[in-house]
Amino acid sequence: MPTHSDPAKLKAARESLLGRPELVGAPLRKALTELYDRWLTGLVPKVPGVALVAVGGLGRREPAPYSDLDLMLVHSGRTGQVAEIADAIWYPVWDAKVGLDHSVRTVEQALAVAKEDLKAALGLLYTRHIAGDVALTGRLRDAVLEAWRADAVRRLPELLAAVRERWVAHGEAAFLLEPQLKESRGGLRDVHALQALAAAQLADWPSGAVGAAYGALLDVRGELHRRAGRPQDRLVLQEQAGIASVLGHADDTSLLRAVSESARTVAFAVDTAWRRVDTELATRRSRWRGRRRSPERRPLAAGVVEQDGEVVLARDADPWSDPGLMLRAAAAAARSGRPLAPFALSRLATESAPLPEPWPADARDSLVALLSAGRPALPVLEALDQAGLMVRLIPEWEQVRFLPQHNAIHRFTVDRHLMETAAAATELARRVARPDLLVLGAFLHDIGKGFPGDHSRSGAEVARRVAVRLGLPAADVETVQAMARWHLLLPDTATHRDLEDPATVRVVTDAVSGSSGLLELLHALAQADARATGPGVWTEWKAGLITDLVRRAARALTGAPPPGPTELAPAVAELAAVGELAVRLDGDQVTVVAPDARGLLSRTAGVLALHLLDVRAADIRTLGETAVNVFVVAPRFGRPPDPALLRDDLRRALAGMLPLGDRIAAKEAAYPTSSGAAIGPPPRVLWLDDAATDATVLELRAADAVGLLYRVTAALERCAVDVRAARLETLGGAVVDAFYLVGSDGKPLLDGVVRSGIEEAVLAATGS
Amino acid sequence: MRLVTAIVKPFKLDDVKHALETLGVHGLTVSEVQGFGRQKGHTEVYRGAEYTVDFVPKVRVEVLVDDHDAERVVDALITAARTGKIGDGKVWVTPVETLVRVRTGERGADAL
Numbered sequence: 065m066p067t068h069s070d071p072a073k074l075k076a077a078r079e080s081l082l083g084r085p086e087l088v089g090a091p092l093r094k095a096l097t098e099l100y101d102r103w104l105t106g107l108v109p110k111v112p113g114v115a116l117v118a119v120g121g122l123g124r125r126e127p128a129p130y131s132d133l134d135l136m137l138v139h140s141g142r143t144g145q146v147a148e149i150a151d152a153i154w155y156p157v158w159d160a161k162v163g164l165d166h167s168v169r170t171v172e173q174a175l176a177v178a179k180e181d182l183k184a185a186l187g188l189l190y191t192r193h194i195a196g197d198v199a200l201t202g203r204l205r206d207a208v209l210e211a212w213r214a215d216a217v218r219r220l221p222e223l224l225a226a227v228r229e230r231w232v233a234h235g236e237a238a239f240l241l242e243p244q245l246k247e248s249r250g251g252l253r254d255v256h257a258l259q260a261l262a263a264a265q266l267a268d269w270p271s272g273a274v275g276a277a278y279g280a281l282l283d284v285r286g287e288l289h290r291r292a293g294r295p296q297d298r299l300v301l302q303e304q305a306g307i308a309s310v311l312g313h314a315d316d317t318s319l320l321r322a323v324s325e326s327a328r329t330v331a332f333a334v335d336t337a338w339r340r341v342d343t344e345l346a347t348r349r350s351r352w353r354g355r356r357r358s359p360e361r362r363p364l365a366a367g368v369v370e371q372d373g374e375v376v377l378a379r380d381a382d383p384w385s386d387p388g389l390m391l392r393a394a395a396a397a398a399r400s401g402r403p404l405a406p407f408a409l410s411r412l413a414t415e416s417a418p419l420p421e422p423w424p425a426d427a428r429d430s431l432v433a434l435l436s437a438g439r440p441a442l443p444v445l446e447a448l449d450q451a452g453l454m455v456r457l458i459p460e461w462e463q464v465r466f467l468p469q470h471n472a473i474h475r476f477t478v479d480r481h482l483m484e485t486a487a488a489a490t491e492l493a494r495r496v497a498r499p500d501l502l503v504l505g506a507f508l509h510d511i512g513k514g515f516p517g518d519h520s521r522s523g524a525e526v527a528r529r530v531a532v533r534l535g536l537p538a539a540d541v542e543t544v545q546a547m548a549r550w551h552l553l554l555p556d557t558a559t560h561r562d563l564e565d566p567a568t569v570r571v572v573t574d575a576v577s578g579s580s581g582l583l584e585l586l587h588a589l590a591q592a593d594a595r596a597t598g599p600g601v602w603t604e605w606k607a608g609l610i611t612d613l614v615r616r617a618a619r620a621l622t623g624a625p626p627p628g629p630t631e632l633a634p635a636v637a638e639l640a641a642v643g644e645l646a647v648r649l650d651g652d653q654v655t656v657v658a659p660d661a662r663g664l665l666s667r668t669a670g671v672l673a674l675h676l677l678d679v680r681a682a683d684i685r686t687l688g689e690t691a692v693n694v695f696v697v698a699p700r701f702g703r704p705p706d707p708a709l710l711r712d713d714l715r716r717a718l719a720g721m722l723p724l725g726d727r728i729a730a731k732e733a734a735y736p737t738s739s740g741a742a743i744g745p746p747p748r749v750l751w752l753d754d755a756a757t758d759a760t761v762l763e764l765r766a767a768d769a770v771g772l773l774y775r776v777t778a779a780l781e782r783c784a785v786d787v788r789a790a791r792l793e794t795l796g797g798a799v800v801d802a803f804y805l806v807g808s809d810g811k812p813l814l815d816g817v818v819r820s821g822i823e824e825a826v827l828a829a830t831g832s
Numbered sequence: 833m834r835l836v837t838a839i840v841k842p843f844k845l846d847d848v849k850h851a852l853e854t855l856g857v858h859g860l861t862v863s864e865v866q867g868f869g870r871q872k873g874h875t876e877v878y879r880g881a882e883y884t885v886d887f888v889p890k891v892r893v894e895v896l897v898d899d900h901d902a903e904r905v906v907d908a909l910i911t912a913a914r915t916g917k918i919g920d921g922k923v924w925v926t927p928v929e930t931l932v933r934v935r936t937g938e939r940g941a942d943a944l
Contacts, residue, residue, distance in 0.1 A: 561843050564917060605864040608889045609842060 069106035071159035077103070078162070082129055082290050088310060089283040097125040100133060101194055107153045108195035113140035114149055115196035117204065120165070123190030126282055129289040130296075132163035134187055138200050141170045163295065171204045175211055182222055185212065186256060189263050209263060216264035217345055224338065227257050237327035239476040241320070241468055245285045246297040250327030252281055254334045266344055267337045274333045277326035283311055284323060299323065317468055324466035324477055332450045335443070336406055343372055363735070364396035366702030374405035383416040390416050390453060391430035398437035398444040399797065413451040422535030426698065429680075431457075431534070432796025435503040438490040438744060445483050458533075460526050463514025475598035478513045484596035485509065485589075492588040493798055494748040494765040500795035501540060502585055504531070505547030506592050512548065524549035546582055547589055550575050554590045558609040563616060572617040580621045587614045636692060643690040647714050649707040652680075652696055658718065660691040665787055666777035667717040668693055670724040673771040674713065674731060675705040682773075684790035700735075700770075728771040735770055744798065747830045749823045752802070759788045759804035760813040762822065766830045768799050776801070779829035783822045784808050833928040833941065834902040838893045839865065839921040840913040845891050851912035852895065855904060858944070861894040869922070888919060896931060898941055 081087060081095050100122060108116045120134030121127050137153065139146045150168045157164045169177065178185035188208045193201035212219070230247050237248035246252045255278045261267035270278065287307045288296055299307075299320075308319035362370045367381035367389050375397040383389050390412045397404045404412075419427055434441055448454050454461045467478040476484055489506035493499035508530055512523020527548035531541040553575050561568040576582040590610055594602035632640065639646045639657040648655040654677070656668050665684060672679060677697040684693045699705070716722045747766030764776060773792065780787060780803065789804040805822075807813050813822070840848055845862065852860060866887035897905050902925050909923050933943035 559842050560846065562841070562915065563843075564915075603864060605866055605889045608866065608887070612889075 069103055069156060071156045071161075074099075074103050074156075074160040074162065078129070085310075089286065090279065092129075092286055093126050093282065096127045096129065097122065100127065104133075104135070104153070104157075105195040107156060109149060109152070110196070111143060111145075111149070112197055113143045113200065114138070114146065115198070115200040115204075116153060116194045117201050118192045118194050119190055120187040123187070123192040125192070128282075128285050128295070130163070130292075130294050131289070132165045132295070133157060134165045135194075136166070136174065136188075136191075137168045138174065138197075138204050139168065139170055140197075140200060141172075171200070171207055174204060175207055178208060178211065179215070182219065182226055185219070186223075186260055189260060212260075213264050216266060217348065220261075220264070220266075220341060220345065223257060223260060227254065227334070236331065238324045238331060238466070239480045241470075241474065242298055242300050243323060243327065244298050245281055245288065245323070248327070250329075250331035250334075252278065252285065254330050255281075258330075258334060258337055261337055261341060266341050270333060273329050277329040280322060280326045281330075284319070287311060317470075320468040320477075321466040324468070328446065328450065328466070332446060335403070339374065339403060363701055364400055365392050365700065368393045368396045370396075370400060370402055371405075373402060374408075375400065375402045376405045376408045377411060383412050385417070387417040387419045388424060388427040388430060390448075391427050391434060391457070394444050394448055395430040395433040395437070395797075397447075398434050398441040401440045404444060404447050409447055409451050413453055416453075416456075419457070421533050423533065425535065428534050428536070429698075429794075429796050432500045432503060434796075435486045435507055436490050436493065436499065436744065436795075436797045439487045442483055442487060449479070458530055460511055460514070460530060464511055467514055469513070473598050473601055476596070478510055481596055482507055482510055485592050488592035488595040489588060490744050492592060492745070494745050495588050496584050497581055497763075497800060498540075498543070498585065498795065499765070499798045499800070501543050501547070502588055502592075503796070504534075504536075505544050505551075505585060506589055508544060509548050509551040509589060509593060520549055520552060523551075543579075543582055543585065546576070547585055550582075550586055551589055551593060554586055554610050554613060555594070555606065558613040559606065563609070563612055568613070569616045569620050572613065573620050576617075576621075578621055580618055583614060583617055583621065587611075632692065636694065640687050640690050640692045643688075645715070645718065647711045649710065652698060654695045654697055654710075656691075656693045656695075656714065658691055660686050660689055662781050662786065664691050664718065665693065665790075666774055666781055667722075667724060668695075668714065669777050670728055670771070670774035671710065671713045671717045671722070672697060673728055673774050674724070675710055676700040676731070676735075676770075677705065678768070678794065679773055679792060680794050682790065682792040684787060684792070686788055724774065728774060732770050747827055749826055751819060756804055756812075758812065759806050760819075762803045762805055762826070764799065764801045764803070764826060764830070766799055768794050768797050769831065772799065772830065773801070775829040775831070776826055779825040780805065780822070783825050785813065785822065786810075833931050833944070834897055834899055835926045835928050836895045836897055836902060836905050836909065836923065837926070838895075838909045838913065838923040839867070839890050840893060840909075841915065841919060841921060842889055842891045844913045844915070845893070847912040848893055848909060851908040852905065855901075855908050857895055857897065857905065859896075863892045863894075865890050865892045869919070890921060896928065896944060898944060 077099055078096070081092070081099060087095055104116060108114070115138045117123070117136050117138055118134060119136055121131050122133055122135070127133070135153070137146070137150050146168060154164060154166055174188060178188050189212060191201065191205045191208060230253060231249040234244045234247040234251070235249065237243035237245065237250040240248065244251060255270055255274065258267060258270040258274065262269040284299065284307060285297060287310050288299060288303055291303050291306055304316035304319055308314070308316045311319065313319040313322065360372065363378070364370050364375065367378045367386060369376055369378045375393060377389070377393065381389055393404060393408060393412065434444065445454065449465070455465070461479065464478040464482065469478060469481070474481065486503045486507040489502050493502060496502050508523070508527040510519060510523060511526045511530070512519035512521065515522040515526060524545045528541055528545040531544040536544065553572065557568060557571055561571070572583070576586065587610065591602060591607070594606070635648070636655050636657070639648065639655070643657070643659060645659070646657045654672065658664055669679065672695060676699060678700055679695050680698050681696040682694065713722060717724060744767045747764065750763040750765070752761040752763055766772065777787065785805045785807055787803050788806050790802060792801040793799065805813055807818070813819055838848070849860070866889050868888055893909070895905060906923050906925060914920055930939070931943045932939050
């Protein structure tokens with residue numbers, strides 16, 4: 065046996081490499097590869113028909129200090145002494161106490177194994193010659209790659225299933241405080257999956273940002289092995305500071321941030337690649353069947369179209385002249401549950417004009433609509449972040465990006481925790497009167513963690529700055545600021561103070577400045593925050609204490625008087641005085657004055673829906689015998705309808721000459737709001753008894769949809785109640801509509817049976 | 833050895849912890865529990881909806897002590913947890929047959 069292949073020497077040589085502090089990262093991997101290659105070459109006799117090849121990590125020239133050597137002895141099947149040759153290689157490796165993953169196969173046997181075993185197939189993609197018969201290695205390589213390409217359509221679903229299974233078992237590297245560098249989502253194995261797609265010629269070889277992220281993860285793993293002295297891939301807390309200093313990071317936080325960023329880059333690339341693969345495979349399959357697919361396009365919002373399962377920009381969309389397009393596209397993607405196409409994303413990133421400050425209302429609405437989409441918003445927010453758009457929208461976001469939290473109860477980095485909290489908050493949207501402020505407050509509540517000082521205080525300042533930039537009205541800015549400032553108030557007080565003590569209740573009522581609206585927002589935020597922190601943080605125990613505290617505080621708050629009626633614009637007042645049918649279009653405002661009659665409201669709403677006008681807000685009132693209905697509308701696809709046409713349709717509808725029901729049903733079918741499941745929690749009806757004296761107030765909280773107002777008002781009319789007045793608001797995809805109802809006798813509705821009949825009809829009309 | 837178990841109001845936990853520390857108690861186990869005693873569950877009306885509060889949230893504190901320390905620990909617990917109102921909780925003491933520290937295998941009072 066040649067002296068340089070002495071087992072003792074391999075171990076000593078490896079330890080001496082690992083003892084050289086300047087050998088870090090790629091140079092260490094290169095040195096290890098050269099050491100193993102050189103040493104192994106000395107073990108292989110020069111016999112034709114036998115070759116030693118490296119597969120897996122050594123095949124990629126990326127061995128980690130203590131990872132197994134993946135080796136295969138390939139033979140032609142005609143050599144008699146294969147067993148002896150194999151023993152002469154494997155025993156020294158074992159004796160050197162280096163982990164070994166070995167096999168002895170002919171090319172045909174290797175192919176057969178690869179066909180059955182996905183893991184073996186993936187490892188074989190990196191076949192690399194070490195010693196022996198070069199031609200044999202070449203034959204194996206070619207055959208393996210050819211088989212992989214030919215079999216791609218069959219193998220890829222299997223690969224995807226394996227990837228998903230791994231993700232479930234090991235979580236997401238980017239958000240874990242002790243990520244598994246190899247197996248977690250965004251880890252090294254995901255890059256190997258990308259490489260497998262590239263080998264099947266279904267994706268580009270991962271390079272650029274993904275290549276750099278991969279290198280960074282390999283570096284961390286190398287140091288982790290070195291420090292642990294064994295093959296360990298979970299980046300445990302106690303090793304983080306040491307690895308950080310070796311790899312030139314300021315501290316462990318900076319290291320975790322870098323790992324998180326790399327993992328996100330990889331995870332995003334994997335998602336994008338799988339979508340491409342799906343489309344590509346579908347095209348291939350249909351090509352075999354001899355059919356040509358033409359792309360299916362479906363409009364989602366102004367300038368935004370769904371095509372082949374992805375959200376793309378319309379042909380005439382221009383991000384530069386339409387700065388709201390970015391958020392509109394993002395909201396449309398989240399609400400339809402489809403991903404933003406990479407090309408659309410890169411166009412938005414490079415061509416978008418900056419949003420003016422304060423933001424225009426449509427951009428603000430889109431942001432709320434995006435956040436209100438719940439969990440489907442998460443991948444979209446991730447996509448925006450990957451493209452650098454989150455920081456452009458909210459510069460303060462930079463401070464919390466990838467920011468780890470050194471707290472055992474937290475599962476996620478700060479930025480992801482904020483996204484998760486907003487998603488959890490949407491589940492509670494029907495519990496509050498202002499679902500828009502709930503998701504905004506949830507999204508910003510911990511933003512102070514990226515700033516010095518107590519995070520509730522600094523966060524309140526940052527939240528205020530952001531809210532002002534978003535163009536929220538002053539009162540709403542204050543609410544969002546107070547949500548960040550007091551987001552820990554309820555859980556802290558409920559678990560640490562005596563709830564029986566009036567002073568405890570006073571702490572809460574003082575903090576919310578007497579606002580029951582803020583109290584209910586804080587209550588929902590506390591729950592969403594806990595849910596988004598980690599498993600077991602929101603317990604029935606804690607919920608019980610907090611609910612008790614909120615109930616006591618709510619009782620102590622005197623209800624604020626409902627806002628009085630706003631003044632009519634002089635022009636509208638003039639029309640109302642005349643009392644005849646009049647339709648007025650003024651910017652985004654549609655005013656309909658008509659003699660009051662049952663059916664007027666639903667028909668008006670129906671015509672607006674027919675013209676694809678979304679009702680953003682409405683003020684419905686009855687002055688004597690005249691109904692004065694003012695709607696603030698937004699054209700769904702950017703183009704306002706022809707006023708003359710709208711007016712004609714309104715007149716025909718009011719005269720009962722337009723089959724509204726059928727026409728609206730057809731519209732709804734043409735523009736489904738999402739890909740199936742309804743957005744957000746189920747709708748809710750509340751009876752607010754103390755809100756008015758001469759009428760009963762029914763408040764509907766539901767997800768917005770085409771024709772919703774038409775269906776709900778029609779349902780109310782069928783129940784033979786009159787809508788005396790109404791105040792309607794659409795808050796980023798959710799509606800909060802208050803209807804002031806009276807019975808046919810003109811009196812408030814007090815009867816429980818009547819109420820439940822109405823409630824049922826209204827809920828049925830929401831289509832849920 | 834004795835196991836002292838106390839059920840106290842959640843907001844009293846910090847006081848209890850502090851009182852035990854001054855007595856030189858090195859370790860305790862805390863769990864979030866729910867239940868009811870004479871206080872019972874009650875029904876409340878909140879925003880028009882009726883809530884039945886079946887169980888009251890409490891904290892359960894468990895302390896292992898030497899026989900001769902038990903009485904002092906009980907007294908400290910009672911003093912720290914008392915508000916004088918209904919629902920202050922209970923404290924009880926049970927004898928412990930065997931005690932082993934998992935890491936070292938120490939037994940009896942050595943494992944405290």
